[in-house]
Amino acid sequence: MSSxxxxxxxxxxxxxxGSIAAQYLAxxxxxxxxxxxxxxxxxxxxxINQLTNVSAERVQSIGVMVANSDDHESLKRMASSAKAIINMVGPYAKYGGYDVAKAAAExxxxxxxLTGESSVYKRIVRDLHSVxxxxxxxxxxxSGFDSLPFDLTTYLAIQELRKASGGKADVDYALCGYHVHGGVSGGTIASAVGEAKNSDLNFKDAYQLGPIRGTQQAQIVRSRFLPQFNRYGAYTLFTPHNTGIVNRSWGLLQEASDKCSYGASFKYVEGYVTSSYVFSLLVSSIMIFFGYLLGHYAWFGxxxxxxxxxxxxxxxxxxxxGxxxxxxxxxxxxGTTKALSSFSVKGDPGYLRTAAFISETALTIALEQSRLSDLARGGGVLTPATIxxxxxxxxxxxxxxxxxxSKDVTASTDLSQECI
Known part of the structure; x- marks a missing residue:
C-alpha cells in the first residue's frame, strides 16, 4: 500500500x-x-487565495480535492490520500457524516x-467500531467544543487523582463546570434542529454512547453548586452528549482494564456557570423549554x-x-482526595478555538503515532481522552x-482559587 x-x-x-480550520492548518x-x-x-x-500570513510556497503546497458524501468513490479517494480526515460538513445527519467516517474506517x-448529534455518534459506534x-x-x-474540553479535563483530573491516591483507580465522581462566552452559528442551529428530528433531546441515558454500562442515572439538575468557580451551575443541552462522551471514555478504559481507567463506580456531572442560584434555575428552565420546542414543534426549528x-x-x-x-x-x-484540571482559552471556544481543537486532534493521530495510547493503536471509535x-x-x-x-487540590480550602 502506497504512503x-x-x-x-x-x-x-x-x-x-471549516475556513477557520483551513487558516489554522495553513x-x-x-x-x-x-x-x-x-x-x-x-x-x-x-x-486558498484568501489565506493570510502564509508564504507563497506554503499556499502552493496545499492540495485541492473534490469530494462529496453522496459519491462514495470520491470519499474513498480522499481517504486513501490521508493519514487523517477532518470532517467539517454538518449537520452530520443531513450531510453524510457517517459515510465519511465509514470511508475512513474502511x-x-x-x-x-465536530458532531454534537448523538444519533450520528450512535450509528458510527454501532456500525463502525468493529470495522x-x-x-x-x-x-x-x-473533537471540538463538543466534547473535547469536558472529556479531556475529566481524564486529566482523574490521572492527577490517581497519582495523589497512590495509583489507584478509585474515583467517585467528576464534577465539571464551564464558563464560556461566544456566538452561535447557523451550523450549530441546523445541527440542533436536525438532531431534534432524529432523536429525543431529553437526558434519559448516561451511557447512550458507551461500550458498557455503569451505575449512573441520567438526571436533570437545574442548579448545582460548582466549588471550582464558587458559583452555581445550570443544566444545558450540552449535558446529554457530553455525559455520553465522558462515559464512553470511562467504558473504553474500564473494558480494557487500562492503567488509566477511572474505576467501576465513576460518575460524571456538569454545570454551566451562572451568576446565582436563581439564575441557574432560570437558565436550566429556558434550556429545557428550548429543547421541548425543538422536539415537538417543527415550526420553531x-x-x-x-x-x-x-x-x-x-x-x-x-x-x-470570546x-x-x-x-x-x-x-x-x-471523599477527601481531590484533583482539579482546568482548560482555558481566549477567543470563541465554539468556533475560533474549536477549529484548533479538532485540528490538533487530527494532527495527534497523524503525527504522533508512536506516542498514542494502547487503545488508539488498536483502533476503533475512540474519544479525545482515550487516544x-x-x-x-x-x-x-x-x-x-x-x-x-492539573493539580492535587486535596488540601485546598478554596477550589475557586486553584488553576486560574
Whole structure:
C-alpha cells in the first residue's frame, strides 16, 4: 500500500468553521502536509487565495480535492490520500457524516469531526467500531467544543487523582463546570434542529454512547453548586452528549482494564456557570423549554434556521472577544482526595478555538503515532481522552493557545482559587 500524500485532509474547508480550520492548518508551525476538500474546486481555490500570513510556497503546497458524501468513490479517494480526515460538513445527519467516517474506517486512517448529534455518534459506534478495530482506524467524533474540553479535563483530573491516591483507580465522581462566552452559528442551529428530528433531546441515558454500562442515572439538575468557580451551575443541552462522551471514555478504559481507567463506580456531572442560584434555575428552565420546542414543534426549528442561516456566524471581531474556561474536579471515593484540571482559552471556544481543537486532534493521530495510547493503536471509535490524553493536551498547550493545568487540590480550602 502506497504512503498517504497528506497528513490531513480538511473536508468542508469552505464552511464557516471549516475556513477557520483551513487558516489554522495553513499557518501551523509544523507545516503538516494538508489538502482542502469539498464539492467545489473553485471555492476551495478561492479560499486558498484568501489565506493570510502564509508564504507563497506554503499556499502552493496545499492540495485541492473534490469530494462529496453522496459519491462514495470520491470519499474513498480522499481517504486513501490521508493519514487523517477532518470532517467539517454538518449537520452530520443531513450531510453524510457517517459515510465519511465509514470511508475512513474502511481505509484504516484517522477521522475527526465536530458532531454534537448523538444519533450520528450512535450509528458510527454501532456500525463502525468493529470495522475500525479490524483496520486499526482511529475514529474520534466530537473533537471540538463538543466534547473535547469536558472529556479531556475529566481524564486529566482523574490521572492527577490517581497519582495523589497512590495509583489507584478509585474515583467517585467528576464534577465539571464551564464558563464560556461566544456566538452561535447557523451550523450549530441546523445541527440542533436536525438532531431534534432524529432523536429525543431529553437526558434519559448516561451511557447512550458507551461500550458498557455503569451505575449512573441520567438526571436533570437545574442548579448545582460548582466549588471550582464558587458559583452555581445550570443544566444545558450540552449535558446529554457530553455525559455520553465522558462515559464512553470511562467504558473504553474500564473494558480494557487500562492503567488509566477511572474505576467501576465513576460518575460524571456538569454545570454551566451562572451568576446565582436563581439564575441557574432560570437558565436550566429556558434550556429545557428550548429543547421541548425543538422536539415537538417543527415550526420553531424552521424559524430558528431562518433567523440564523447555515454558513453564518459571529464576526471575527466578536469571536476574538470570546473565552472559555472549563474546570473539572475529580473526587476519590474516600471523599477527601481531590484533583482539579482546568482548560482555558481566549477567543470563541465554539468556533475560533474549536477549529484548533479538532485540528490538533487530527494532527495527534497523524503525527504522533508512536506516542498514542494502547487503545488508539488498536483502533476503533475512540474519544479525545482515550487516544492519548496527555499527548493531545501537550499539543493543545503548545500550538493552540490553550492553557491546561492539573493539580492535587486535596488540601485546598478554596477550589475557586486553584488553576486560574
Amino acid at each position: 498517504p500524500t497528506y497528513d490531513v485532509v480538511l473536508y468542508g474547508a469552505t464552511g464557516f468553521t 499557518e501551523h508551525p509544523q507545516q503538516p502536509k494538508v489538502a482542502f476538500a469539498g464539492r467545489s474546486e473553485a471555492k476551495i481555490r478561492g479560499l 481505509a484504516g486512517i484517522g477521522y475527526v469531526d 475500525a478495530k479490524s483496520t486499526k482506524a482511529i475514529i474520534v467524533p466530537s 424552521d424559524w430558528l434556521s431562518k433567523k440564523v442561516p447555515q454558513g453564518t456566524g459571529s464576526s471575527m471581531e466578536k469571536q476574538l472577544k 473565552f472559555g474556561n472549563v474546570r473539572t474536579i475529580a473526587v476519590a471515593r474516600n 492519548g490524553g496527555e499527548v493531545l493536551a501537550e499539543r493543545l498547550s503548545r500550538y493552540s493557545q490553550v492553557k491546561i493545568q
